[in-house]
Amino acid sequence: MDNETIGSTLDQVADLLEIEGASVFRVRAYRGAARTVSALASPVSTLPEKGPGSLEELPGIGKDLAGKIRELAETGELAMLHELKSRTPESLIHLLELPGLGPKRAKAIHEGLGIDTIEELEKAAREGRLRALKGVGPKLEAQILEGIAARAARGKRISLAEAEAQVEPIVARLREVPGVLRIEVAGSYRRRRDNVGDVDILVAADVSVAIGKKLIADPQTDKVLADGDTKTSVLLKSGLQVDLRVVPEETFGAAMHYFTGSKAHNIAIRTLGVRKKLKISEWGVFQEDKRLSGEREEDVFEAVGLAWVPPEIREDRGEIDAAREGKLPKLVERAELRGDFVAGKPDADELAAITSAWRAKGGAWLVVIGAPRSVIERAREHAGVELFAGRVVTIGEGGSIGASEEELAEVDVVIGEIDAANLAEKALTQALVAAVETGCLHVLARPFGAGKPRQFDVEAVAKACRERGVLLGLDARFLQGADGYARAVKEAGARLALTSHARNVEEVELLRYGLDQARRGWCEAKDVANTLSAGELRTFLARG
């Protein structure tokens, strides 16, 4: 079973335990493990059984959870989950998707009314039977019916680019409201996750500004989910949820920290505070109810003895220890990028437009993939950036390279791509290592199958790449799991190549989404080949 499926299975366990009324801390442990396993770059089977790097060494995973994760990885089954399902119907998990319906009410609905499914719930709500339950009245009943009706319209997670497109005009309108002192998008958007579940906006303003009402009146707003003094949530017409938080300017820093998250990072920071007898919340840092600070985001970190942590790595995956020890990475920045890999299909005019746009951005070189040499030669004359000829070659199942030596000699950069659909994890790893060891490749593309990243032993492959001077490609068009991939590559001492595959001027912009994921993967300039100068790249290509 792959890591993502193990993660969602552990989340199912957490849901069922929660419905059963298990300890919230036990539930949290399962959710934490789910999150940790989903983020692993390589399959569980590649981790050592014991000692450094083993499952049990991962924070929040002890003997018990490690055993369950191994059981899932090896057999695809979990005995405990079967037992849970025999006690509590699995279908109850779907009730939790309805807004306002959590584990307590799901349990009450199941036990009090014998309801197991959304269909039964809808029938009961229509007949007014839900209000027989303690704590449920006509309003909740109506809300549940509405939730069932609106189920399909409520959006799923969307890409960061899509979220940017939707939210930028809204933020622009809110920014113009008189009395808005500061406005920033926080949450997973600020942490630059490749997909976001909602958009979280923080505003510094007086309550009298009633900024929440302005969001409610926005042309894109469809439905109001909640509306209080400091917090408003709406659903846009697109189905995207927007959460708005309003605070006075003097608590903007602490509020930014809270609203940026992640949840796991917040809990870790607040726990450090508790040990120092401090209380940390969106309202500031407090000692015995006396407010110490909170105007700046740094205040929160300083209060617990940490350096300011870049939002991209606030995931409780080691950044807190690093911030304490002064070992935070100096994350690679946009201004440091000098090269990109673009698609070769464009005609000479399009290529000229791309090269001049890239030069205008401060770029120094481009690898043009798949263009005829003649096109590149001609483009070179007016390019103003150095052009390299690139070619994609197919890697066979045994790691063979699908091109002749003469063909390879015609280009400057050889990019190996494997058709991974039919290979198991181990065979895939072996094929990739073998391909790298032919010495023919300059870049190894990230393997995908059926539109999803394929699992393999990233550490083993990245180490082979490091030895052979091969870059690991990170395609900015396909970023699922790219942050974990980047981190594993960096930790193996290898180097990434971010590739936009731009076919036109607009798509050159895509590279920054790749950069975001490299940053989430703790990458510094030295970990990303796009920061090399043209001369340095040339030397690298010559395996110098």
Added chain:
DNA sequence: GCCGTTTTCGGCCCGACTGTTTTCAGTCG
């Protein structure tokens, strides 16, 4: 279920909004 410059037992982040409630539980961020 995990974990330990307090601890191997007994804690585990903190607050806003809603509905149903005569004082707070549930859900969500």
